[in-house]
Amino acid sequence: MKNRIFTVILYKEDDVYIAECPEVGTVDQGETIEQAIAGLKEATRLYLEEFPLPETSPRFVTSIEVSYA
Template identity: 50%
Template sequence: MQVTAVLTPEDGGFVAYNPETGTATQGDTIEEALANLREAVELYLEEFPLKPAGPPIITMLDVKEHA
């Protein structure tokens, strides 16, 4: 099963987030953050299985900045 991983650089490491499950974790490197996220998502799915809904649609959008 493939799930989405969103990685954000933060404080010398990376935060990894899976929107399908709401699971988040972190790591010092991208590889570590992904490994930690994989483990967290697998543990989540043991308790709360997901029904496949097709691939996610991922995009970016521009928003106005307010000072």
């Protein structure tokens, strides 16, 4: 079994939390952050069993501030 670290983007929409994995394209939701992440882990695991990804370099996430009119 392989282990790999993926990015997770979390946000609240109405009354649920949405968790997205941008590297894979999987998404899940839950009533709590923990439920959303657990569902995303399972969805991502199932996806990768069917569609393995090639090995890539680690990705880093940061924030930027943009001024606009």
